[in-house]
Amino acid sequence: MMGDIDGGGMGDIVRVWDERLNRSSAMKIIRADKVAHQRAVDRFIREARTTGLLQHPGIVPVHDMGQLPDGRWWFTMQEVIGRTFEEAMAHLHAAATSTSWPTHGDGSTFRRLVDALFRVCQTLAYAHAEGYIHRDVKPENIMIGRFGEVVLLDWGLGKLVASMVEDFDVDDTEPSVARVTATRAGGVLGSPPYMAPEQARGDVASVGPPADVYALGATLYHLLTGRPPYRGRTGRDVVERVKAGPPPPVVRAAKGRLPAPDPELAAICSRAMAREPGDRYAHAGELARALEEWLDGTRRIEEAALLVDDARKLWREAGALQQRAVIIEQQARRRRMELPRRPKEADQVAVWELEDEALGLRGRADQALAEVEARLSTALTLAPRHHGAHELLADLYKDRLIAADESGDETGARRWETLLRAHDRGRHLRWLQAGGLLTLYTDPPGAEVVLYREVERQRRFVPVRARVLGRTPLEAVEVPRGQVQIVVQHEGYHPAVLPLHIRRGERVDFVPPGEDAPAVLRLLSEGSLGPGEVYVPGGWCPVGGDEQAMDGIPAAQVWIDGFVITRFHVTVGEYLAYLNELAAEGRWDLVEAAGPRMPASMGTLPLWRRTDAGRVAFDVAEGLNSRLDTPDVPMTHLSWRQAMAYAAWRARRDGVPWRLPHDLEWEKAARGPQGRLWPWGRDYVAGRACIGEDYEGTPVPCRIDEYPGDVSVYGVRHTAGCVRTFCANTYRRVPVVDGDRVDITDGAPPESPYRMARGGSMFSRQLNARLAGRFAVSEETVYANVGIRLARSVPARLD
Template sequence: MCRSCERTTRSTAKWSPVIRAGEVVGHTCPACPKYDEPIRRTVNGAGVRFRVTLDLGADATGRRRQETRVFGTLGEARAYVLTRGAEVRSERLAGREVTGRDRMTLDTLCSRWLESKRGEVREVTRETYAHALKPVRRHLGARKVQSLTHADVLGLRTWLAREGGKRGQGLGEHAARASLTTLKQVLDYAVRAEGIVSENVARGVTPARGGGWFAVWTFRRLVDAFLTVCESVAYAHSRGVVHRDLKPANVMVGAFGEVRVMDWGIAKILGSALPTAEFEAPTSPTATREGMVAGTPAFMAPEQARGEVHRIDRRTDVYALGAILYYILANRPPFDGPSSAEVLVDVCRGEPAALVGRSDGPLLPAGLVRIAEKAMSAEPDARFADAGELGDAVAHWLDGAERRECALRAVARAAEARRLAKKEVRRARSLRDQAALELAALPMHAEEDAKAAAWEKEDLATGLERSARAHELEMENELNAAFAQEAELPEGHLMMARSFQRKHEAAEAAEDQLAVERLGLLLSHHLDALPTHWPGRGRLDAYLRGFGTLRLHTDAPAEGVLHRMEPVRRRQVAVKAFEVGPTPVSLELPMGSYVLELTDALGEATLYPFVIGRQGEVRHRPPGEDECPLHLPEDLEGDEVYVPAGWFEAGGDERAPYGLRKRDLWCDGFAMQTHPVTHEDWLRFLADQPDDEHVPRNDDGDALYSRGPDGWTLDRPDGSGSWQADAPVTYVTWHSAEAYAAWRAEQDGVPWRLPFELEWEKAARGVDGRVMPWGDTVDAAYCNLRGSLEGPPRLVEVEAFPHDVSVYGVRGLGGNSADWCADAYESEGPVIAGDRVVRDEGAPDARFRSVRGGSYRDGPEAVRCASRWRALPASRSGRVGVRLVRSIDPG
C-alpha cells in the first residue's frame, strides 16, 4: 500500500521505498511525491529526491520509448516537466492541428495541468480553456478514485473502461465474471413481475418465470444491499471524494451478496480548485450528464440540478442515496418525465411525491420512509451530514427489523393458537348440539344408560371448551411476548384488537355494560397503536365507532324531524336532533335509539322509533319480502295511537316472570287506544246489553255496579262510595272483553279487537327492548304499582301518572291495570311464522288466555313489560281490564 495515497498493488517492485533511519518502512507509488513529505527514492542504488518519466511515444518499430530523469530538487523536476514535456508533445503533434487539449501537460508533482503556447507555459484555468477540462477532471478524478481501496468501490476499472484504457479489465468483463447485475435491473424486474414492497414478502416471482437469481430478492435483502452502498460511499466521503452520480444503474449486485458502487467518472474531489466544464444538452432523465449540471437528473440534488457547483458536497450524495431508497420503496424514481430538462425543473421546484398513504401498493415501513424523506430534503442542512450518518440510520432500522422478525414469529405462534381455539370451539358447539338433540328425543324418566352417550358428548365438549380457553390464553401470552420485542408491532396489535373485538361483541350480547366499557377501552388502545392505513384497521375503527344507516321511504310525502332518545332522570326522553327534510330518508347515525317524526300534508304526525345497532342498517323490509314504503294512515281518531309496522326486540328480559327469549320480530301496523277502557265506557256498553252477563262482578259473583231506575250506575252496592268514571274497568271476563270489542266496532265502524300479546309488547316497549314504557328503570313514581300511593293500593284515573307513556304515546301500560289479550296462552310463546307476528287467537275453547301488563296490586318485578300472565277466559280479576286495537294495513 502506498504510504501517501494508500493505493494497493500485488507487487511494489517498481515502487520507491520509504526509508526511515536506514530501514524501509513502506513504499510510495510514482504519482505521490509531495512538498511536505520527506520521501527518499532510489534509482540504481543512488539516493535522489525526485524521478520523472516522460512517454516519448512509439519508434519506427512500434516500441514504446520513455525518458527517465532524476533530480535532486523539486524545482529542477518542474523545469524539466515544463520544457522537455512541451517539446515531446510538440514532436508527437507534428503534422496535425494542435488543439488546446493537445497542448496541455499534466504536472503530476503539483496535481495541475499546464499549457504550452508560443513558448510560454501557464496553468490551465476555466477562463483559458474551459471547454477542454473534461479529460483534466476525469484524469485527476481517476487518480483520486484509485486511492479508494474499499472492496465495494469499482472506481478505476470503471474509469479505464470509459477511457478505453488497456490496464486491467473493463467493468463489463468484471461484472460478467462475478455474475453481477445492476440494482436498477433488479428493481425494474420487480415492477414488471408486479412485485410488492413488504417487510417480509419476497419481491418479484420465482426464477422459473424468468428474471434470474434476483427474482426472489426480498425487501429486507434490498435494504441490506442499500446499507452496503451507504457504507461504500461513506468510505469515499472519508477520502474526500463525492460520487455525484449515484443511482440504481450505478450499483452492481450479485447472487452471493456482492454489492459494488461503480462509475466514478464525474466524481468530485472536495477541496479541488479545478474548474467545471460548460453546460451540455440534456438527453434521458436517467442518463448521466457531464458539464456544469453533471449527473443523472432523476437522482440529482436540487443544488446539483441548478448547477451550484460550489454547494456540491457529501450531502449531495446523501440526496442521491435517498433517491435510491425512494426507488426501492416506491418502485419508481423520485422524479420522472419525458425529458431530462423537465425532470430538472421538477427537481429544482422541491420534494417528490410523498411515500406515505399510497393507494397503489401495501403500506411502507414508516422508519425507512422518514429516512428517505430526510435524505431527500430540499435544503442540504436538513439532510444527513454524509453517507455514514445515513448508513447508521438504516442500520438502526435493520436492528429494529431483527427484533421485528423475532416478534413476528411470536405472532405466528399466536395465530396458530387462535386457529386451534376456533377449531375446538366449533367442535364443542357441534357436540353440544348433538347432545341436546339426543336428550330432547328421550323422555325425562329415561334410564341412565340411555343418556350416557349424550352425556359423554357434553363432557367432551366441556373439555374442548377448556382447551380452547387455554389456547386463547396462549395466544395472548405470545402476543405479549411479541410486544416485549417490538412494542409497536402492527401485526400483534391487530390480532389483539380482533381478540378484544370478539370479547366485546359477546359482552354486548350479554348486555354486560361494565365489560363492554372495559373491552372497548382495550380495543381502542390497540387500534391507536396501528398505523392509520394498516390493513384491517378500517373495519375495526368502523366497528368501534358503531355508525349505522337508516333508509326509509313512505307511501305519502312527509317531512321528517329526527329525535334522539336521551336518558333524563331514569327515563328515555326524545330530544330533537335535527330536521331531516322530506322523505325518502337516508342517514348515517351513531349507535343509539331514535324516533323519526314524520308529518304528512294534513299535519298528521307518525312516530317511527328505530335503533341503530353497531354497524347496523335499518330498512323497512318485512321478512322474506322486498323493501316496502312505510304506510302513513289518514283515518286516525283522537283517542288512538298508530304503531307502525316494523321490527322490534321482543323478550330478552330475564327478570320478567315467564318472559320470552330475546328475538327480533316483525309486527304489522296497528292502532291502539290511548287509554284502557274505563268504567264510563263500560256503562255505555252495558246500556246496550239485553242482560247483565257482562256486569263486572267480584270473586263471589256479586255485581260491582248498582242498578238504578235508568240502568246501571257506578255506585258501589255496599254503599262505600262510587267507582271513578275515568278509572280502568276490571273484574270482567275475557268473553266480556271480546263482546265489548265487537260492540265498539259496530258503534265506530272500525274493526276493533283485543290486542295480541306481542302487539301489546311492542306498543309498550317500543323497538329497543326497554324494560318499561319510559325506559329501563322500574320506579313507583312513574306508574301505579304496589307502593305508588299512600294507603292501600287502588286503581286511579287513567291520566294520573303522566310518565307512564310509551314511545308511541300509549298511556297506562306500566301499571294501574293489566289487559286481556286475544291469543291463547302458550308457555313457549305465541305463534311466530318466519320472524313475523301472527294474529292467531288459537282454539276457541283454549283453556287459558294471555294477559299482559302490570297493575296496582303488583310489585316491581311483575310490572315489567316483558312479563307474561295467563288466566281462565271466564275468570275475573281486579287487576285485569280491557284495551282495544285495530289493524292498519297499507292499501
Template sequence: MASEAVPSPMRSFAALGGAVVDAPQTVEERLGRYQILGELGRGGMGRVLRALDPEIGREVAVKVLLRPHGSDPEPLERFIAEARITGQLEHPNIVPVYDVGVTEQGQVYYVMKRVAGQSLDAVLTTASEDWSLHRLLAAFVSVCAAVSFAHSRGVIHQDLKPQNIILGAFDEVLVLDWGLAALLRAGLDIPDATISSGGLGGTPGFIAPEAIRAPNAPPTPWMDQWSLGATLYTVLCGRPPYEGPTARATLDATLAGPPIDPRLRSSGRAVPNELAELCQQAMHADPARRLPDVAALGAAVRAFLEGSQRRARALVLVAEADALAPQIQAQREEAARLNKAAEAQLVGVRGLDPIEKKRAAWALQDAAAAAERAAALQQVVWEERLQGALQLSPDLHEAHVRLALHHRRLLEAAEARRDPGAASRAEWLLRQHDRGHHRRWLAGTGALTLHTDPPGATARLHPLIVEDRQLRPARGVAMGETPLTDHPIAPGCYLIVLDHPGHASVRYPIQIPRAGRWDGVPPGEDAPLAIRLPKTEALGPEDVLVPAGWFWAGGDDEAPDSLSLRRVWVDSFVARRHPVTNAEYLLWINTLIQAGQSEEAELHVPRDVQRPTHPTEGAPLFKREGSKFFGPPSDHDPDRWARLPVIGVNLQSARAFAAAQGWRLPNELEREKLARGVDGRRFPWGDHHDPAMSCGVLSQTLPQPVPVGSFPLDCSVYGASGLAGNVRDLCDNEWTEQGPAQDGERLIHQPAALDVPFVSARGGAWSSTAVLSRSAARLADAPSTRYAVRGLRLIRAL
C-alpha cells in the first residue's frame, strides 16, 4: 500500500499535540465544542458518546479513547489510525468522520455520524419481524459495497462480523470499527498473547483459516471475503458457522474444515440453494477457490435478490392464472350444459320443421358458443400469465408445472383425434416445460391384460406400422398363452392374433396409450371380459369377427357430420367380409318366387328409382323371365354383374333379406368400428387417402360400381373390405345429430322405425370424393328411398 493513502498515526498524534490523559469514566458535560448528552456504548479501546454539535445543531457520536495505558503508544496509534482511515473512506455505507481532536485535558476523540439503529447481531438475535431475509440480504449487499470500496483504497477491515454492521431505522447500513484495519495498515504487529482477546485480527468464528495459520502474514482481501461469507452464513442460519466453548476451540474448529452446510443448520427458514453454495464458495479453505473479490460476492447476492424479486412478481402472475382456471372450467361446463339442453330440445324436431320449433334450442346453442368463446379467450389470458411469469423467472417451477400439465392434456387430445401436427407441437412444449413429473408418462411402458374364452390361446403381437401410407401389421412377436395380466408393452397400436386348436383365428386390435393400459373391462364392471374364441365351424370363409371392446368413435373434423370424439363399448359381432352382391340378393328373390311369394318378391326387388313416391315404383334392376328373376339385363356381363354389390334396396327390403339369412343390418357405430378398428384411424387402412386405395369418383376413368373385393387395399384391420368405397352401407338406426342410442358408454342396438325421417348410412361410394370415404362420415337417408350408391352389409351376434 502506498504510504500516502493513510498518514502515519504518529504524525497525526503529533499534529493533535499535548499530553494524552486517561478519559474520565463519567459522562462529561462538554468535549471540545460538543455538548455531551449521554453514553451510547463502550468497548475495549474507547467509549462512544451521544453529543450535540451546537454550531450545526445536530446530534453526533463522539468516540473517546478510553485509556491510553500510560506510556504505551499502541492504543493511541490504533485509535488515531482508525479515525484517519475511517475519515478517508468516503462511502455511503461507511460511517463518516466529521471531526477529530484533543481536549485541553488531553482527551483524544473523533466525531462521527450518529446512526439510530442496532447491530446486525442484535437483529439476528431478536429475530426481528421487521427484517425479512430479503431486507437482510439487501443490507449485506451494501456491506459488500463498502468493503469492496475499502479494498479499492488498499484497506482491509479484518474484523467483519455482525456486531460491526449497523442497520438503521431508515434502511441505513453502515460498517463500523475499522480499528484493526488501521492497525494493520500502519504495519504494527499483534502479540500472540492477544489471540484470546481478538488480537489475531478479528473475532474467532469470523477469521479466515489462512489468517489463523499465519497471524503475522499480510492481510488480503480474500480474508475479508471469508469473514463476509461467515456473516452471510449467520444471516441465513441465525447462528455463526463456528461456535466453541472458548476462542481457541472456535479457531481450531475453523481450521478443522468447512462448517455444516447452512441448509442443514437453519432452524427457521429454508436456505436457498444459491445462497448456501455462495457461502460455501466464499468460505472455501483455499483462497484461490473463493470468488474473485468481494464485489463479486455482493453482485451474486444482488443477482439472487433481483431474481427473487422477479420470482415474487412471477408468482403473482401464476396466482392470477390460478384464479382464471376455475372460471375457464366453469365456462366449459356451462357450454356443455347448454349444448346438452339444446340437444334435448331438438329431440323429435325434424329438419323440415319451422324455425319456431328450433328457436329456443338455437338460443341455447348460441349461449353455449358464447361460453366456449369466453373460455377460449380466458385460456389465452391464462397461458399469457404463465408465459409472463417465465419471462420474469425463466426457471419458475410453478409456471412450468402448470404449462406442462396443460400441454400434456393437449397432447392426449391430439393423439386421440389423430392430429400429428398438434400432437408434435404439444409434445415438444410438454418436454420444454416438464420438470420430471411427466417423464415416465412420455416414455412410459403400458400394460396389457387379455383373457380369452377358452383360455390357453397363443397370442402373437404385431405392431402396426405405416408403409405406403397404410397401417400394416409388422412381424409378430410371441407373447405366450392367455390369460395375460399386466403384460408390459410399449405405447402404440397393435394387432394381436389369437389362435387356439379347434377355434377360429381371432384378430384383436389394441391401442396402448402412453403409460396406460388395455384390459377389456366393460363399462360399469371391474373385471376384464374374456374374448370369445369361436369354434372353427362357427365362422364361414366370408365372415369376420369383431371382438367385444372399446373403440374410438367420431372425432374427425374433416368427416361430414362426424360425432364428437367418444370412447364406446361395442359387444362382439360377426360381419360379412363384403357387401351383399347381386347374386346373393337374386337368389333370395328367386327363392321367394319359388315359395309362391311373388308379391313379396315384387315388393323387395331392387329398383333404379332415386326418390320414389311409392316403394315399388321404378324399373326393376333384375330382368324377369317367366316366373323367375334371372339377373342382369342383356347388356351386362353376367359374371361381373353377379359380383357387383346390390343397390336400389330400401330399409324394409334390406331387413327382410337380412332376416331371411339369419343376420341383421348393422348399427352405424358397429359399422364404424368394423371400418376403423379401435384406434380412431381416419380410413379403414390408416390416416391417408389415395384414389387407388378405394373405389371413388377419382379411382376410375369412368366412375361406376365394381365387383366386391376389387380394391384390396380398402380393407379394415378385421379383414372386412369395401368400407370406404364402391357402395355405402345401410345402417339400421335412426339418424340423429347426437348419434345412436347408448347406455352410458355401451352401444345399444335399437332398430329404426320405418317411418322415421332418416336412417344412417356409412361409407364412401363409387361416385364419392375422399371426404365421404372417411370412416367417421355420417349420411342420412330416407328409409324408403332407393339409391344407386347404397348397398347393404350383414352382421350377426357371435
C-alpha cells in the first residue's frame, strides 16, 4: 500500500502498487465494521461487479477483486487523479458574483461543469441502455480528472432494473447522520438532497432511469443555485422534505447569490426534476441531448434549426416532385403501350412530352435533395451536435441506401450505410442490424426449411448452407438480409427452392395481391417432376428494371403463380420424334405444317424430307445457322405457331397440360426473385454462355450439355445464350404494373400478331443477351435462333 486516497461510509480507498503490471491503482476495501452486515457486503460486491460489467469511458474500470485474510472484501480500479464535481462546484461558486461567472482561474468555468454533467448523462445513458440504474448520483460521486476525463463513481447502489427487489426501507429508529448527503445503509438508499420523490417514498416499482434523471437535475440545480435542492438537520428531515413537495424554483433560489440561470438551462433542470417520473426525461440520453443542444450555443443552434426547417420543407417538395414524376411516368408508359408496333414520329410526340416532363420533375427533385444535404451540412457546421440535422441526414442516407440495395449497387450501399451510421443517433440502429422475417406454410406441413446464403465466387453466386430454420409452418422466423436460398424438403416430395433477396426489416410472407393470408407452398410428390423439369414456386418477383436491356420495361414487383418449366429447350431429336409420330399416323398434312423451314431471307424452303421408308429426315443446307443433324441441340427454324402446335401435341401425348411459358414466367425462371442480370450473377462473364460475341466461325446452337455455367438459380439452362424461347403471350410495350398478378391466359388481340420471345442466342451480343431483354416475334415467321421450352401451371392445391 502507498497511502490513503479517500474514505466513506462503506469502505476506504487506498493507493496500491501492482507489481505484475508495474503501475499504481486505487483499492477500495470494505470497512471492518461492515463485514458482519450481509446487506453491506452484498452492496460492496455489487458495486465491484456492476462497475466491472459496465464498459464505458465514464465508468472507472475495475481491475481485480478479492478478499483479505480477515474477511474484508476489496477491489482495485484505475486511479483517477483530480477532484470531485462537488469540489469544483464549490470553487466556482466561491468565485462567482450575482451577475457573472468566473472565466479564468482554476478551470472550473460554468460551461465546463455543464459539459462535465453532460458527459455524466452520456455515461448514464449507456447504463440505462444496458438496463442499469445508479440510484446515488450526486456531486461527490462525479470525478473530474486532471486531463478533463469525467467519471461517475460509487455504483454500490447500481441495480439491473429487471431485477429490482425490495432492497431498501425506511428505518425510523436509526440515529441521525451528521452528513445528510451520505448514502444511508439500512434506511432509504440514496443521497436525500438529490433523491427522487419515488425513491424517498421507498416506491421500488417506480424507481427506474427517471430517478437517475432526477438526481442529475438536482445536481444541475445545485450548480445553478449554489445550494442543493433540499437541506435539513438530518437525513430523515431531508427525506421528508423531498416527499412533501418541490424545492424552490431555480431562478428564485439563485437570486442574489449567483447569476440568473439561463432560461433554457433552468427549463431543462425543471423538467429533469419533475415530481412525476413520466414528466421527466425518460432516460439520461434525453437529458444529455438537451444539455448537448444548450452547450452548442443558443445562437448557433437557432441558425442551425432554421436551416433544418428549410431542409425539411425542401425534402417535402422533393417528395412531391417525385410522386408527380411517378404519375407522369405511368401515363407515359400507358401511352407508349397503346402505340402501334411501328409508330410514326408524330404518334410518339405525346409520349416524349410526358417522358420529358417526368425527367424534368426528377431533375428538380434531385436538385432539391442536393439542397437538403447542403443545408444540413451547413447546420452541422454551426452546431455539430444538432440532433435534428443528424436525424434528417440519416433519413436521407437511409433512402439512398434502400435505393442502392434495390438496384444491387454494393459500392453505393456501403457508402450510404457508412454515412447513415455516422449520422444516426440510434433511431435506425435496429433497422441497420435487422434482417427479414419469414413466414412460410407448406402443403403438406412439416417440411424442413434450410437456409443457404449466396456468396459471390468467381463472378457467380454460390449457395452456402447456413442453418436449419425449422419445420413448417414457420411464423416470422428471422433470416439474414441479402441474397439467400430457402430449400424446402419433405420425405416423399421433390425439394423446392425459394431464392429471395431479403431487405432490412422486410416481412416475407408470400401474401398474393388482393388477399390477406399467406399462400401455401405446394410441394410436388416424388415422380410428378421429370428429370428435365424444374419447379418454380409461386411468389413475388421483380421484373424489368434493367436500363441496358433491349426493350426493357420499368421495374415492377409482380406475383407469379407456381409453374413447372423444362430445364432445356426441346431438342432436334425430340422434335423429329414428334414429326415421325405424325407421319406414322399418316398425317403428312400436319408434318408439312410442322416441318422446319429456311427463314424468309433464304426462301422458306423445307428443311425436311420424306424418306423411302416413310419417315421424316432433316436436311442441313450449307451455311445454315443450324445443327439439324445433331439430336441433342435445341430445335430451331420454326415459327411461333409451330411451337404452339408442338406444345399442344406434347400435352395430348403426356397427359400433362404443357404450354408455352408466359414471358414473365420465363423471366422469373431465368432471373429468380432476386432479379439477376445474368443467370449466374450480376456481371457478364465471357465464355459462360453461347452468344455470338464469344463465337469463332458460324454461330450455331450448342448442345444442351454444353455451357454448364449458363444456368439459373432454379437450374434452367441456356437462358443467356444458345437460342431464345418462344413465349405464349402477346407482345406489349409495358405488360404489367407494380403489384400485378400475372395473367398467363393473355390472348393476342386481332390487331396484334406479335408474340414474345425471351433470352439470348448464338447471334447475340452482350447488350441483347441480358435476361431482362424482350423481343417481339411474328406468329408465322420462321426464326433460326428461337426454340421451344415448355411450361405447365401448378395448382395451389389439389382438389
